[in-house]
Amino acid sequence: MSVISEVLRSAKAVISGMKTTISQIPKEKWTVQYPDVPVTVQPRYRGQHLLHVDEMGKEKCVACYLCAAACPSDCIYIEAEDDPRPYEDRIGRDERYAKVYNIDYGRCIFCGYCVEACPKDAITHGYNFELSVYNRADLLKTKDDLLITKQKQSDKYRVALSSEDVDSEFKEV
Amino acid sequence: MAEELIKVTIDGQEFEVEKGRPLIDVINEKGFGVPSFCYYADLELQASCRMCLVRIEKMPKLQASCVIRCTDGMEVTTKSEEIEKAQRAMGEFLLANHPLDCPVCDRGGECELQEVIFDWGDVEERFDEPKNAHPEKFLSPIVANDQQRCILCKRCTRVCHEWMGEDAIEAGNRGSNTVIGTYGGWLNCSQCGNCIEVCPTGTLLDGVYRHETRPWELDQTITTCTYCSDGCQLSVGSRADEVHRIVARDRYVNGINGEFLCIKGRFAHGFVNHGDRIKTPLIRYKKGGKLIPSTWDDAIAFAAERIKESKKAGVVATSRLTNETVHTLKRFADECRDGTSYAVSDTYDLAPFFENLSAPLCTHKEIRFAETIVVIGGDVDEEQPLTAKQIRQAVRNGGANLILVNDTPSRLSHQASQFIHVNPGTVEAFVLALADPSAADMAAAKMGIGRAEIDKARETANATKGDLIIMFGKELGAEAQAVAANLPSRHENRNVKLHPLAGYCNSVGASDMMPGRKPVADVVAGSDALLIAGSLSDEEFAAADLASKPFVAVQELFLTDTAAAADVVFPAASFAESDGTYTNNDGFVQRVRRAIDPVHQAKPDWMITSLLASELGADFGYSFSASAVFRSIAESHEAYEGLRYPDLKDETRPVRVKHKLVSGADVSGAVASLRDRVSQFPDAADKITEEPRVGHKLHRVTTMTGKTPQFHLLANGNPKPDDLLVSPLFQFNPDGSPKKEEESEVAAG
Ligand code: SF4
Ligand code: SF4
Ligand code: SF4
Ligand code: SF4
Ligand code: FES
Numbered sequence: 001m002s003v004i005s006e007v008l009r010s011a012k013a014v015i016s017g018m019k020t021t022i023s024q025i026p027k028e029k030w031t032v033q034y035p036d037v038p039v040t041v042q043p044r045y046r047g048q049h050l051l052h053v054d055e056m057g058k059e060k061c062v063a064c065y066l067c068a069a070a071c072p073s074d075c076i077y078i079e080a081e082d083d084p085r086p087y088e089d090r091i092g093r094d095e096r097y098a099k100v101y102n103i104d105y106g107r108c109i110f111c112g113y114c115v116e117a118c119p120k121d122a123i124t125h126g127y128n129f130e131l132s133v134y135n136r137a138d139l140l141k142t143k144d145d146l147l148i149t150k151q152k153q154s155d156k157y158r159v160a161l162s163s164e165d166v167d168s169e170f171k172e173v
Numbered sequence: 174m175a176e177e178l179i180k181v182t183i184d185g186q187e188f189e190v191e192k193g194r195p196l197i198d199v200i201n202e203k204g205f206g207v208p209s210f211c212y213y214a215d216l217e218l219q220a221s222c223r224m225c226l227v228r229i230e231k232m233p234k235l236q237a238s239c240v241i242r243c244t245d246g247m248e249v250t251t252k253s254e255e256i257e258k259a260q261r262a263m264g265e266f267l268l269a270n271h272p273l274d275c276p277v278c279d280r281g282g283e284c285e286l287q288e289v290i291f292d293w294g295d296v297e298e299r300f301d302e303p304k305n306a307h308p309e310k311f312l313s314p315i316v317a318n319d320q321q322r323c324i325l326c327k328r329c330t331r332v333c334h335e336w337m338g339e340d341a342i343e344a345g346n347r348g349s350n351t352v353i354g355t356y357g358g359w360l361n362c363s364q365c366g367n368c369i370e371v372c373p374t375g376t377l378l379d380g381v382y383r384h385e386t387r388p389w390e391l392d393q394t395i396t397t398c399t400y401c402s403d404g405c406q407l408s409v410g411s412r413a414d415e416v417h418r419i420v421a422r423d424r425y426v427n428g429i430n431g432e433f434l435c436i437k438g439r440f441a442h443g444f445v446n447h448g449d450r451i452k453t454p455l456i457r458y459k460k461g462g463k464l465i466p467s468t469w470d471d472a473i474a475f476a477a478e479r480i481k482e483s484k485k486a487g488v489v490a491t492s493r494l495t496n497e498t499v500h501t502l503k504r505f506a507d508e509c510r511d512g513t514s515y516a517v518s519d520t521y522d523l524a525p526f527f528e529n530l531s532a533p534l535c536t537h538k539e540i541r542f543a544e545t546i547v548v549i550g551g552d553v554d555e556e557q558p559l560t561a562k563q564i565r566q567a568v569r570n571g572g573a574n575l576i577l578v579n580d581t582p583s584r585l586s587h588q589a590s591q592f593i594h595v596n597p598g599t600v601e602a603f604v605l606a607l608a609d610p611s612a613a614d615m616a617a618a619k620m621g622i623g624r625a626e627i628d629k630a631r632e633t634a635n636a637t638k639g640d641l642i643i644m645f646g647k648e649l650g651a652e653a654q655a656v657a658a659n660l661p662s663r664h665e666n667r668n669v670k671l672h673p674l675a676g677y678c679n680s681v682g683a684s685d686m687m688p689g690r691k692p693v694a695d696v697v698a699g700s701d702a703l704l705i706a707g708s709l710s711d712e713e714f715a716a717a718d719l720a721s722k723p724f725v726a727v728q729e730l731f732l733t734d735t736a737a738a739a740d741v742v743f744p745a746a747s748f749a750e751s752d753g754t755y756t757n758n759d760g761f762v763q764r765v766r767r768a769i770d771p772v773h774q775a776k777p778d779w780m781i782t783s784l785l786a787s788e789l790g791a792d793f794g795y796s797f798s799a800s801a802v803f804r805s806i807a808e809s810h811e812a813y814e815g816l817r818y819p820d821l822k823d824e825t826r827p828v829r830v831k832h833k834l835v836s837g838a839d840v841s842g843a844v845a846s847l848r849d850r851v852s853q854f855p856d857a858a859d860k861i862t863e864e865p866r867v868g869h870k871l872h873r874v875t876t877m878t879g880k881t882p883q884f885h886l887l888a889n890g891n892p893k894p895d896d897l898l899v900s901p902l903f904q905f906n907p908d909g910s911p912k913k914e915e916e917s918e919v920a921a922g
Contacts, residue, residue, distance in 0.1 A: 064276030065387040082384035084899045095309070096277045096384040119276045 039157045040164075046110045046125040049103055051146045054093050059147070060122035063098035067114035067123055075107035076114060093120075103146060105131050106139040130154050179245040184252065196241040196249065197225050205251045208260060208289045210267075210373050211326035212239035215431075215570065216335055222326050223263045224289065227251050235259055257293075264290055267324045269300045270349060278322065280375030282388040283424065286324060305349065310897040312342075313360035314883040315380040315440055316369060317900075320352045323376040329353060329368035335569055336367055336433060336562045338584050339867070353377075359893040363868045365558065366439045370421060370432045380900065381440045381883060382410075382418035391417060393425040394768035395824055397755045398438040399493060399748040399877075402675035403537070403559035404757025405430035405438050406824045409749055409768040416445045416749050416769060428824040429537045429761065435558035436871050436887075443881035444747065445772070449731055451744040452773035464732075464742060469774065469784075476741045477788035479724040480510070480702045487700030488515040489693055491707030492677040492684075495753025495765055496813075497802040498778035499679070499686035501793065502706055504805070505782050508791040516696040517683045518709050520676040521647035524684060525654040529843075531836050532661030534760040535642050535670030536829075537563050543670075544639030545574040547630070549657070550600040551646020551674040554584050555870035557758070560644070560672065561585060574637070576630050578603045582864040591630060595620035596858040601653040602851045604645070605844070607631070608656045608663070612848050619854040637667060644672040652847040659840040675758045682756030685812055685830065697722075704728075704785070706745070706778050708735035708876070728781050731876055744775040751777035752799035754821065761827035762816065882907060 032039055041047070052060045063080035079100035083090040091097050115124050128151065133139055144150050176191035183205055190199050198214065200207050210222035218240050226235040230248040235256060238249075250256070267286065275281040290296050309319040327344060330353065334340050341362035345354045353376065369377045391410035398405040406428020410418045419442050421432045444450075454472035455464035467475075480486055488506040490499045499517070506513040540546065540563040553561040561584075567573035568588050577589040578600055586592040595603065599620045606616035606627045617624045634641055641664070645657050661669035675681055697703065697717045702724040709717060711734075719725050719738040727739035736742045750771040756762045771777070776784075779802050783793045795801045800818045807816045812830040821828055872878075872887040879885065882902055886892065889909030894901045906912055 062277045063384070064281065065390060066276065069387075069389060080384050080386055082900070084903055094277050 035156050038155065040160050041127050041129070041157050042160055043162050045127050045129075045159075046112050048105070048126050048128040048131060048141070048151070049114070049146055050124050050126040050148045050151060051101060051143065052122055052124065052148050056087075056093075057149070058087070058093040059091055059097055060093055060120050061098045061101065061118075062092065062094045062096045062120055062122070063101075064119065066117040066119060070113040070117035072111060072113060073107045073109050075104040077102040077104075098143070101143045101146065102140055104140050106136060126151065126153075127157055127159055128154060130156065179243060181243050181246075182248045184250060190243050192244070193242045196227070196238040196243055196247075199243055200227070200238060200249070200251055207238055207251050208292075209239060210285060210289075210324055211328065213328050213331070213371060215566070216328065216331045217570070219327050219331065222267075222324065224260055226256055226259050226263075228253060228256060261293060261296060264293065264296055265299065268296065268298055269302075270304050270321060271324075272304065272306070272319075272321050277384075278319070278375035279317075279378045279382070279384060280322075280372075283422065284375060285373035308898055311380060311894075311900055312355055312358075312377075313362075313364055313380070313891065314886045314901045315364055315366065315436070316360055317378040317380045317383055318353075319376055319378070320354075322374045323353055324374055325351055325353075326373060327353075328371040328373065329377055332367045332371050333362070335566060337363065337365055338565050338569075338588060339363065342368060357893075358897065359891075361867070361891055363554075363558075363871055364436045364440075364887060365434065366436060367433055370434065370439075379418060379440075381443070381881060383900070385417050386412055392768070394749075394766050395426045395428075395764075396748065396766045396768065397678070397757075397763045398434070399678050399755075399765075400437040400441070401435075401557050401559075402677060402680050402758040403430070403557050404678065404755055404759070404761060404763055405434055405559055406763065407434055407438055409442070411749070411768045414446075414769045414772065416442050418442070426824060428763075429757075429759070429827060430559050433559055433562055436868070437878060440883065441878040441881050442749070444730065444877045445749045445769075447731075447880040449880070450772055450775070451729060451732060451736070451742060454744060454774070455742040457740045460740075464737075464739075469776075472741050472743060473784050473788050476704075476724075476726045476785055479740070480704070480726075480785075480789060483700070483702030483724060485700045486510050486513045486702045486704070487696040488513060489696060489703065489705040489707075489709065490515070490517045490683055490687060491705075491709075492517055492519040492675075492680040492682075494679060494683065494706055494778055495748075495751065496679065496682040496686055496756060496762070496806055497753040497799050498706060498782065499683045500806045500809070501779040501782045501786075501795075501802060502704070503687050504793055505704065505786050505791075508793075509786050509789045514691050514696045514699055515687055516690050516693040517687050518693050518707065518713055519680050519683065520710065521680065522684070522692075523654070523673055523675060523680065524688075524690070525651040525843075526658045526671075526673055527684060527832060528835070529655045529658035529838050529840060530671070530832055530834055531659050531838065532669050532671055532834065534758065534829075534832065535640070535672050536759045536761070539640055539670060540564060540642055540672070541567050542571060542640065543567050543573050543642045545576070545633055545637040545641045547576045547578070547634065547641070547643045548585070549578045549603055549643070549645040550648035551579075551644065552581070552583065552870060553644070553646075553674060555868070556646075556676070557674050558871070560674070560758070574633050576633060578630075581861045584864075584867065586864075591626070591633065593620070593622055593626050593630065594860060595622060596854075597861055598648070599851075599854050599858075600646075600648045601650060601847065602854065603627070604649065604653045604657050604660075605847050605851050607660060608840075609844050609848065612851070615848075616851055618856065619851055621858065621860065634664075640668045640670060642670050642672055644674055646674040647676060650850070652843040652850065655840055655843040656847055659838055659843075662836050662838070673758055678757070679755040681758055681760065682754070682762070685756060685810060685832075686806070693717075702726075704782070705735060705739070706782065708733040714738075726785075728778050730775075733876055743781045744773060745781060746771040746775040746777045750775065751779075753777070753779070754803060756830060759827070760829045760832055762813065762821060762830050763824065763827055764818070764821050885909075 068076040081099040178189045179192045209225040211219040220237045220240045225238045227238045228250040312318045339362045393408045408425035421434045453466040456467045490502045506515040575589045576591045578593045580597045602616035602619045606613040706728045725739045726741040727736045728743045728745040729736040749768045753765040807813045874888045885907035894904040
């Protein structure tokens with residue numbers, strides 16, 4: 001095989017590759033400039049959990065342990081306690097509440113079973129996905145991190161409207 | 174009794190069963206399974222839940238299998254569309270007024286109602302009328318109640334009536350307003366909690382374990398109760414290193430007591446994880462100085478040094494310790510220093526009894542099916558609650574004769590077929606009257622009863638064909654015990670069995686482990702270095718003057734008076750933290766199992782003693798395993814010969830130790846000295862007519878029970894709070910006085 005035919009063949013390959021590259025340049029771009037620009041997440045995105053409160057600010061969780069029982073990676077730890085005070089004074093909505101509620105994000109696989117299991121709609125997935133920490137122990141989140149009244153939300157994401165389609169996989173390009 | 178075998182066909186399979194057995198038992202035993210709520214073995218039949226319906230050929234309608242007795246040729250169908258339809262309809266009725274708030278219900282996860290409904294999966298609720306909603310409330314400091322969850326199976330009321338003889342709870346109102354309630358809205362019973370245990374739903378709940386965790390989160394450890402000598406088998410529910418509750422639920426444990434437990438066994442476990450437990454070894458370097466926390470090595474070395482220096486050492490065991498510990502203490506006394514004396518601190522030393530034992534001890538099952546029971550002295554209701562329950566059932570459900578000899582009326586005396594109410598402190602005379610008919614007249618006079626009463630009791634005993642059981646309490650002195658132990662050998666042809674009403678969980682075992690022991694006072698007085706495992710009783714402590722002893726080492730859980738007077742205190746592990754065995758008053762040697770790791774730096778008692786021994790140069794070869802200690806017991810005590818832990822692993826088949834029987838021993842000496850003693854009793858005395866309050870001994874606040882706050886309220890008159898919806902603990906101070914407004918807010922906030 002001559003050197004010339006080899007050069008020609010390579011040039012042809014480069015040209016065909018560059019054709020694709022150049023043809024994409026005028027088109028819409030999908031790269032997100034995170035963290036400079038917020039990410040858009042789906043409405044049903046499963047991020048860090050939220051523990052909810054009712055309209056009076058009372059925690060909804062009754063420490064029934066069903067989320068912990070449903071969790072396939074065994075990462076929820078609860079300690080229940082009796083709170084016999086009247087509704088106005090107590091912490092939770094019911095006379096039973098979770099004194100301790102921890103989720104270990106080193107183990108959580110964001111499957112959503114806990115949310116499915118909860119009979120009181122007390123736990124849902126939030127949208128927060130910024131969970132990286134410098135210390136592994138910090139992956140253990142307590143009630144102070146999980147309660148909706150206390151969780152610090154990042155401004156680095158926006159939730160898509162349900163009418164909005166943000167999933168590029170199914171978008172015709 | 175040889176049972177006649179008959180043929181019964183269940184779902185096409187033929188079985189041979191004993192005639193007359195409850196059909197529901199047979200169905201469940203053969204693995205077919207039929208749902209049931211109100212049926213409870215060995216309680217009166219109720220047949221109100223209609224869950225156990227089956228089709229029996231030739232019977233017109235579906236039948237409740239709990240009230241059907243097996244007859245020959247019976248053909249039973251347990252599963253069909255018709256049956257399930259009927260059962261589901263019943264289920265729907267049960268749920269008509271049920272809140273289904275399983276997430277907050279403490280029974281969730283082990284609720285029989287939940288299980289049955291869950292098994293069907295798709296039960297439809299067609300009632301949309303509002304439910305009779307009621308908030309949860311308290312019936313006593315330890316019984317919580319949510320009346321809406323009740324399915325009116327009346328297991329609780331039957332248990333309260335038949336097991337406890339208390340009738341403290343009953344059904345009130347009618348129709349859909351029927352509720353289980355109490356007289357006056359507040360429970361003043363012995364607070365055994367058996368109604369809580371048998372309730373298939375979350376209507377009656379444990380107020381001590383209230384809202385603490387969930388049953389599936391708990392590790393269940395089968396072990397033996399650490400209070401009285403009945404030795405109930407129970408299940409310790411622990412999570413991580415904390416004991417949360419104790420139950421005897423048959424899904425976890427099935428021992429001699431079934432699901433029965435008393436208030437102490439069930440609720441008094443607060444001491445295990447209590448903050449007052451001794452955390453590290455403590456040393457008092459100089460007399461008059463303070464107890465200073467130290468390390469194990471230092472404390473052991475310090476104690477060993479002092480014991481070595483002493484002239485004469487003494488060892489005192491207590492009867493709440495495991496056999497392993499008492500045996501190790503005995504070896505310590507035998508092998509570490511010559512001439513070391515030893516004693517067991519107990520309210521009731523059974524040595525004379527076991528030396529003259531002429532018939533086997535009776536088991537609790539035998540009590541239930543006995544024909545005649547003679548109880549001489551003691552206070553069974555308050556001190557051996559399981560024995561009391563068995564007696565009550567024998568009388569009530571089995572028609573047994575109960576002859577009660579006592580100086581004080583009690584709950585049991587109302588059920589006695591013959592209550593011999595004697596002058597205070599004279600029950601021993603009854604033993605004399607039984608053993609020596611010639612002294613009967615004198616004994617009757619001293620007891621303040623007619624001679625006819627003794628003759629009537631003797632007649633009943635003589636007419637007994639089945640088991641005749643003789644129980645006796647701690648009123649019996651050494652001679653009377655020896656005579657009582659010898660009584661059966663005078664009744665050659667009869668099944669006479671003995672049941673000592675021993676004081677503590679291991680009174681019998683400690684007595685077996687330490688033959689040749691001396692009285693505590695002698696050991697304390699005769700030694701200048703003492704090793705005490707546990708604490709001395711108040712009287713012994715007052716007499717001992719430990720502060721004046723050159724050296725005292727104590728192994729304890731809490732800084733009791735005895736521990737506070739010691740020079741070295743070793744933190745000991747409680748029953749929930751150590752392995753071992755207890756021997757109960759049936760002679761059953763039963764396992765104690767470690768449910769949680771020892772708290773703080775505590776170590777099991779036997780380990781502490783053997784560490785001390787090895788520092789003194791005696792190696793017991795235990796290498797930190799309780800089973801090795803038990804092997805050593807089996808090698809050195811005849812009654813325990815050949816036993817190993819694997820033999821004891823099944824609590825449903827408890828193993829009896831082989832106490833030596835002496836038949837035909839000559840007790841004439843004991844009878845003579847008993848006669849002398851009885852003849853010195855005063856001739857006339859006022860009888861005690863007042864019946865003591867229920868729980869006067871059960872609710873006592875002791876070092877152990879006092880760590881469960883509810884006991885303080887019970888011991889202080891069990892006051893009824895104004896607000897039944899809130900636990901009394903939040904409304905009263907421990908002494909029973911109401912908390913002030915501001916105070917209760919501080920406590921709550
Ligand atoms: S999302 Fe899944 S893995 Fe994570 S806590 Fe819930 S159940 Fe557990
Ligand atoms: S009693 Fe049973 S079914 Fe009813 S709320 Fe409690 S757990 Fe659920
Ligand atoms: S309280 Fe419990 S045991 Fe008693 S009747 Fe109701 S459901 Fe049955
Ligand atoms: S009866 Fe005795 S052994 Fe049984 S639970 Fe009560 S104290 Fe324990
Ligand atoms: S178990 Fe038979 S009717 Fe309730």
